[in-house]
Amino acid sequence: MTVLDQLEPQEVLRFFETLTTIPRGSTNEERVAAWVVGFARERGLEASSDEVHNVFVRKPGQHGGEDAVPLVLHGHLDMVCEKAEGVEIDFVNDPITIKVVGDEITADGTSLGADNGIGVSYILALLDSTELPHPPLEVVLTAMEEKGKVGSSKFDTSRLTGSRMIDFNWITDTEILAGCSGDVTFTVDVPGELETVPASHTSALRLLVRGLMGGHCEFDIHLERANAVLLLARALVALGEVADVRLASPHGGAQNNAIPADADVVLALRPEDEKAVREAVSDLQATFQREYATAEPKLRLELADAGAVPGQVFSKAAGERLARLTTLVPNGVISWNLDVPGVVETSNNLGTIRTTDDGARLMSTITSALTSRKHEVLDRVRNLASLAGGGVTVQEYGLDAPEFPYRPDSPLLATARAAYTDVIGSEPDVHVSQCSLELGMFSRAVPGLDVISIGTELRDLHSPNEAVKHTSVAKVWPLVREVVTRLADDKKEA
Secondary structure: OOOOOOOOOHHHHHHHHHHHOOOOEOOOOHHHHHHHHHHHHHOOOEEEEOOOOOEEEEEOOEOOOOOEOOEEEEEEOOEOOOEOOOOOOOOOOOOOOEEEEOOEEEEOOEOOOHHHHHHHHHHHHHHHOOOOOEOOEEEEEEOOOOOOOHHHHHOOHHHOOOOEEEEEEEOOOOEEEEEEEEEEEEEEEEEOOOEEOOOOOOEEEEEEEEOOOOEEOOOOHHHOOOOHHHHHHHHHHHHHOOOOOEEEEEEEOOOOOEEOOOEEEEEEEOHHHHHHHHHHHHHHHHHHHHHOOOOOOOOEEEEEEOOOOOOEEOOHHHHHHHHHHHHHOOOEEEEEOOOOOOOEEEEEEEEEEEEEOOEEEEEEEEEEOOHHHHHHHHHHHHHHHHHHOOOOEEEEEEEEEOOEOOOOOOHHHHHHHHHHHHHHOOOOEEEEEEEEOOHHHHHHHOOOOEEEEEEOOEEOOOOOOOEEEHHHHHHHHHHHHHHHHHHOOOEOOO
16 A cells, blocks of 8 residues: 555556656656656657666557647756755655545655656556557656756657647646746855964864755745855855854755755864854844744754865865855846746855865856846856955856747647646636746757746655645546647648
């Protein structure tokens, strides 16, 4: 007996439950890619994976769809790995523990991976079906979508013969997504000028930001939630004004496209400065809590014993440079779309800070409906790095993902809208979103490709509160079946 075996539709949910047992965080997709390839080959299908673990599968059309125009199906294999404070899990090796709460499936203190596990599960169910009429299927399941869309940048689109694509990486069942923004991810490397800790600095404390909501870098960016990496940097700047603190092992955030919910750093300091540092942290916590009383009611800034004094620390100048530079990186909503009221045009999410061999690295993702605005923000960061000096460098990471333009005359959109009305009994909203998906890359790489995205009700993506409504899966699966059945009748021109 499994957790989801009493829920419908089993054709989809049994695959989702299997996916939750396979660790598949970004850059850790090898095992899930091998499982999908094996699944497809067991059914006699052509299947392969590439060097970054993108998976490609072909399935012939069936039950009258053999000569139809091929249909590309797209989802991504990886997930964002976030956990609640106090939860112990090894995301590289451990499965996700799932549970059913009312009409939702959620995880036990971690992100769920419904983004995009549910979408992949619809595709697996279509590959598994022997009775459903459908056109020839070309399945692309990308790796590292959640980390700079690296997988899609490496996928060989010349393998595709289809002229229409259904993506399943959307977050609501009331809409058909027909356009979205693009994004670019970048890194900022700050040399630490590492040196032996001064002999006078015999105390070590860990400064921690905890209790934040976190969330998705696009769907939640307008909610004015606190960014743990930025709060940590603000605190470091303030502490540098009351004591000679030296930094070691900065760490924060889970991934570039998740709003960071936690961050910490080790401080080496003189014992006589500890009282002033503790008082400053207490004052800062009160300030932060006032600023974010509504958005972040559980925010905490605290000190803990760090144990042994670190052997190496950032130089005083490098530590100050890292802290001050970080506070100046643009973050949050940068501009609103004046043509579509209430929709963000451009935003940036400062997602992570990590210790490197010679200092620290920030990773951040800019999302925009306009490529030029996206690069204008990136140029700001490059200018900031130039002014900071000290060997600070900025590099693009992964795919510079273009926007996915809306096509009001899309035949695929017309088919999906008609099927939605007939199956669901209401008109879908046709939505153009501020989020960035991989669809712009595919539509640009494959001239004339007709693209839409069909979604399921998800909430709190990229956070330990992530959930999917199984009742929504039950609503969407008949729609998916109906759309592909109708596309089986769309024959190739002779």
